[in-house]
Amino acid sequence: MTAIEKLHQATERNKSLLCVGLDVDISKFPDGISRDMDGIVEFNRQIIEATSDLVNSYKLNFAFYEQYGIEGLEAMKRSIQLIPNNILIIGDAKRGDIGNTSKAYAKAVFETFGCDAITVAPYMGKDSVLPFLEYKDKLTFVLCLTSNPGSEDFEKQNIGDQTLYELVMKRSLEWGSENIGFVTGATHPSEIEKLRRINDKVPFLIPGIGAQGGDLKATLKANGNSPACINASRAVIYASSESNFAEVARKVAENYVAEMK
Amino acid sequence: MTAIEKLHQATERNKSLLCVGLDVDISKFPDGISRDMDGIVEFNRQIIEATSDLVNSYKLNFAFYEQYGIEGLEAMKRSIQLIPNNILIIGDAKRGDIGNTSKAYAKAVFETFGCDAITVAPYMGKDSVLPFLEYKDKLTFVLCLTSNPGSEDFEKQNIGDQTLYELVMKRSLEWGSENIGFVTGATHPSEIEKLRRINDKVPFLIPGIGAQGGDLKATLKANGNSPACINASRAVIYASSESNFAEVARKVAENYVAEMK
Numbered sequence: 001m002t003a004i005e006k007l008h009q010a011t012e013r014n015k016s017l018l019c020v021g022l023d024v025d026i027s028k029f030p031d032g033i034s035r036d037m038d039g040i041v042e043f044n045r046q047i048i049e050a051t052s053d054l055v056n057s058y059k060l061n062f063a064f065y066e067q068y069g070i071e072g073l074e075a076m077k078r079s080i081q082l083i084p085n086n087i088l089i090i091g092d093a094k095r096g097d098i099g100n101t102s103k104a105y106a107k108a109v110f111e112t113f114g115c116d117a118i119t120v121a122p123y124m125g126k127d128s129v130l131p132f133l134e135y136k137d138k139l140t141f142v143l144c145l146t147s148n149p150g151s152e153d154f155e156k157q158n159i160g161d162q163t164l165y166e167l168v169m170k171r172s173l174e175w176g177s178e179n180i181g182f183v184t185g186a187t188h189p190s191e192i193e194k195l196r197r198i199n200d201k202v203p204f205l206i207p208g209i210g211a212q213g214g215d216l217k218a219t220l221k222a223n224g225n226s227p228a229c230i231n232a233s234r235a236v237i238y239a240s241s242e243s244n245f246a247e248v249a250r251k252v253a254e255n256y257v258a259e260m261k
Numbered sequence: 262m263t264a265i266e267k268l269h270q271a272t273e274r275n276k277s278l279l280c281v282g283l284d285v286d287i288s289k290f291p292d293g294i295s296r297d298m299d300g301i302v303e304f305n306r307q308i309i310e311a312t313s314d315l316v317n318s319y320k321l322n323f324a325f326y327e328q329y330g331i332e333g334l335e336a337m338k339r340s341i342q343l344i345p346n347n348i349l350i351i352g353d354a355k356r357g358d359i360g361n362t363s364k365a366y367a368k369a370v371f372e373t374f375g376c377d378a379i380t381v382a383p384y385m386g387k388d389s390v391l392p393f394l395e396y397k398d399k400l401t402f403v404l405c406l407t408s409n410p411g412s413e414d415f416e417k418q419n420i421g422d423q424t425l426y427e428l429v430m431k432r433s434l435e436w437g438s439e440n441i442g443f444v445t446g447a448t449h450p451s452e453i454e455k456l457r458r459i460n461d462k463v464p465f466l467i468p469g470i471g472a473q474g475g476d477l478k479a480t481l482k483a484n485g486n487s488p489a490c491i492n493a494s495r496a497v498i499y500a501s502s503e504s505n506f507a508e509v510a511r512k513v514a515e516n517y518v519a520e521m522k
């Protein structure tokens with residue numbers, strides 16, 4: 001089964017576009033979870049068990065594991081292995097380098113860590129993105145219009161009569177449209193609507209609801225019926241600092257899914 | 262001592278702008294080096310011992326270690342510890358994410374892996390770059406105009422009357438000019454000259470000589486007397502596949518340094 005098929009089936013089965021971000025931060029761990037690498041795995045295990053029938057994907061941002069060094073990445077790998085096989089696993093690594101180097105990153109994220117999908121930074125152009133797209137049964141989300149304030153600095157600048165992020169989407173689609181997707185922040189719903197007029201078939205990874213303040217209703221409207229992974233991280237996993245955190249995380253996830261229906 | 266001071270002192274002491282890239286690939290290892298993680302450390306040890314009086318910096322591209330998984334990153338960390346304390350260590354990680362996430366990456370590269378400098382992708386703008394610049398005694402190289410063919414796709418596009426890469430340089434300099442540098446490929450000497458008119462004080466990390474075909478003479482002329490780390494990787498470390506590879510690597514490095522004088 002390809003990553004795209006996995007995403008579509010999980011979306012259908014769970015009637016959900018929700019992507020829960022497993023952005024671990026041991027200083028925020030609730031009562032009863034040890035603030036160490038075993039704690040990371042146990043925290044993720046409880047979150048995954050409490051939410052896996054409510055999501056179409058999980059997203060692991062490499063930074064939050066890498067900050068704990070090699071042991072942190074080991075805990076990430078163990079956490080990935082806990083995710084049921086029928087849910088899309090997104091490695092949010094934002095990689096991108098010259099051709100032979102991107103090839104090494106693709107191998108690391110898809111083969112060594114076992115992710116189904118990856119996020120990739122497009123700044124360096126075609127030969128930095130292609131090595132990821134060459135994994136035909138995997139899914140590559142190219143950064144397009146991100147959810148952060150810094151998206152004003154370069155992404156939203158005009159190149160001729162279009163913005164850089166529109167050019168990124170159009171060019172990248174020429175490099176491979178079968179197993180590509182785009183990262184488009186929930187903080188920009190009107191731009192998502194515009195991007196959906198360019199292509200309404202490929203999946204969007206949409207972060208920014210929850211802690212970053214993106215509007216779920218406006219995002220859903222802008223995305224229409226197209227495939228998407230709408231990501232919430234902190235708002236779900238740190239909804240409670242009590243020992244029943246997983247139960248509370250489930251409640252928050254249920255509310256998102258209810259809004260999606 | 263700050264990273265910038267370390268770079269200047271190493272440049273003076275060794276009369277060299279050479280940066281050797283420790284881009285390991287166990288399939289290319291010479292006779293007598295085991296094709297495993299211990300081999301990586303031994304290979305790097307021999308290259309470092311043979312060249313550390315000829316360089317101002319070493320560059321480790323995370324991709325080439327990450328492709329071997331967690332054990333590969335462990336070998337990278339051990340290799341970093343073998344580099345003399347008076348040579349700049351560049352973690353070529355090309356990271357960049359929203360603010361709180363970039364903060365975690367900065368911690369990983371500067372604190373956990375112990376690099377003096379990092380490469381950062383600017384696509385996501387100011388809040389993705391600032392957390393790196395906040396490490397005042399470290400050095401952050403922002404991707405500007407890269408050496409690969411894909412630099413045509415976005416970096417060289419015009420935004421108003423300037424290219425994206427010029428805008429990246431100008432904006433980034435506003436975010437912090439004391440501990441910033443830029444990645445500018447040796448395959449574009451005339452553009453390097455143009456960028457040196459914007460700023461001739463900050464260091465450039467210039468990859469692309471050697472295997473990628475950049476012209477060292479033209480690069481040196483374009484860079485003038487400004488600080489730089491001129492990077493060669495494959496052309497130095499894989500100059501020979503015999504057991505005397507380190508000696509041959511030294512010869513190649515000596516030739517580069519002679520050309521720089």
